[in-house]
Amino acid sequence: MADDRLTTAELRDAWALLSGAERIEGFRQVDPVDADDFFLGLSSREQAQMLLSMQSGERRLWLRLLAPDDTADVVQEVPREERNGLLELLDDTSRGEVSALLAYAEDAAGGLMSPRFARLRPEMTVDEAVRYLRRQARERLETIYYAYVLDHEQRLCGVVSFRDLFAAQPNTLLADVMHTSVVSVEDSLDQESVARIMAEHDLNAVPVVDEEGRMKGIVTIDDVVDVVQQAATEDIQKLGGMEALETPYMQTGLGALIKKRAGWLSALFIGEMLTASAMGSYEGEIARAVVLALFVPLIISSGGNSGSQATTLIIRAMALGEITLRDWWRIAQRELAAGLVLGLILAALGFLRIVIWQAIFHTYGAHYLPVAFTVAISLIGVVTWGTVSGSMLPFLIRKLGFDPASASAPFVATLVDVCGLMIYFNVGRVILRGILL
């Protein structure tokens, strides 16, 4: 019998390929000793799917294994009509805690915290505190390693780590050993700011307080890893020119996958239609000097690439809190300088390309030199414009109250492509007048 058991590693490997029913089947074959760790390691969405596929007794068993913050996440993953059914499986205390958590926005500190933290009173001695925490060790507290000292109105007076308690004299009062300059966050603060504050202060746990300063729960560093990972994934997908997926790629259905991509792809397409209009207004030039048309893709892709470098850098630095809106002018100066240098480099490459091809293949006709100058000078203009507008647009979009990660890419692309064409053909008009045009 024991030989037939699945190991959790085997089940985890096959997981993505299994249907809901197969997952339950596989899960029941796992050694019961490891099954709880496996279940706790699943995402909230997967836990929700598993629970919905279980019989009611089994469902209660596994639901009650979860801490209240995790239970709240699971409840948010199930269809609205199933939620009460799940909540009814909880004991009264847990149900109260979970309901309180569900009132918070999922992406706020309140939605991330656990209400099960260790509470102490300032008038306790170190020895009393240790004995109290020792009794709590078997309870379902999020952690006993950080304990919070509250007054009678639940206001946070200080924090002690278990280690502090161990290192202190047993009969000292907590009021004398606790740290009173405690970093805390408000329950409405967004998750990513919570993560940033914890990283900045090197905290393993941060207390969450309400508007009146009453302590409501704690956020521990292990919850923050998920927040950081998820926030980065969303930003990466938005920068890739699409809406962020709600589920991992392989678990996202084809319909949802297309829906998340079609919206921005169409918006980008409609924006880029302006390039057809821009090209249309230079139709005469193209007819007279077809050679100009040959470099259009090269020119606009260079603008697009330099713009995408700048946008990416600025948006990530904003997300990490490295730069704020008031830094815009310093950044504009830096990016202007960077854009000019990068433009010069590409201009030199482009110039060489035309001269060398002309020498070998005689591709570009008698007037290859003015054409080469047109391309080179346009590249300086287009790359500089791409770099500056790519770095400044995220500031503008954020100032207007939108999310720079999702809105910047399409605007930069359209702006840089249309303006790039205008720069190129106008440089051409000046340099090639009387020669080709």
Add this chain to the structure above:
Amino acid sequence: MADDRLTTAELRDAWALLSGAERIEGFRQVDPVDADDFFLGLSSREQAQMLLSMQSGERRLWLRLLAPDDTADVVQEVPREERNGLLELLDDTSRGEVSALLAYAEDAAGGLMSPRFARLRPEMTVDEAVRYLRRQARERLETIYYAYVLDHEQRLCGVVSFRDLFAAQPNTLLADVMHTSVVSVEDSLDQESVARIMAEHDLNAVPVVDEEGRMKGIVTIDDVVDVVQQAATEDIQKLGGMEALETPYMQTGLGALIKKRAGWLSALFIGEMLTASAMGSYEGEIARAVVLALFVPLIISSGGNSGSQATTLIIRAMALGEITLRDWWRIAQRELAAGLVLGLILAALGFLRIVIWQAIFHTYGAHYLPVAFTVAISLIGVVTWGTVSGSMLPFLIRKLGFDPASASAPFVATLVDVCGLMIYFNVGRVILRGILL
């Protein structure tokens, strides 16, 4: 005097704008009670810069504040010729530990771990273990909350949390309460895999062992937050078409900033030169039907955008371990279907655009309908090709042993743009033969 003190919040706000000397100056004005937390919260690079600007006595004081893993990070940030000078400021034990850590690659588990973990023996009782850890509470251990049970050859037999010890009978042997199925990582494993394993198993600390299974240190979850954040930043910057920066944007000098961008921008430019050759081979078609040239930017940007969506999705899913190389065929099928649907949507939009503009502005001449069909059919081909090649190239690049995040964007761009032009002009040749061509 006390009124003149800087708060750490004030200093942190001004930090990015201060020179090295000003930072030291500001740091000395901070209340000594908060100065250590402030110093510990700085990045390794900032700590290194501060230390190098200090007098030697002050330097020793602050260097010795750091845990050995953090010291090793700082030593790696200073110029090679300064390293021995710093190491000599450490006490003998710490110097030995730091030197051992420096032998590991910075981005491996061994370079991330702390060697100061709590060691217990299987034959100790719970009570002995608690008393032993209590004595260690004042020592500079990374954590006393997880303790590792080692045999006489330093091989890992099990792990106990402090909480387990508190919940157990005092006279039980550790061998009877410890968890023996311990997840551990090898010291040569890369950091990002360590992060993934800890997230998968919901671990707050993971033991690091060498090839012979001897325990060398622990990685704690707070170190992993930085790893996750940094890995995401590197991937975002690489996806933006540049090398990853080594320092935050505002602390990167203009020269370094340009250098990180110029390489890939030039590589992309040289790749995109192929578009000029591709366009050149359709010069005759463009001369006869200038209207074809007008839609070139629209066609290639649509291919580029759909390719960039697909590449971004796949690379992020790879980084998160959601998909592996063997999933390529399932993904190819999904992306082919997605590409066809997305292509149809853009084709419909493009067709409508031409027909409506023609009705209003009479822009595209008598043969606007075949032109509209050329654009629409090309869009289906270009978007499908962009989606499929954008999703498959990361697999190919990874299979060849390169980093898909940094190499995919330029290859996808060039491949999609050049092939997009070929699709477009060849569709035009077929549809417009005898009409415009």
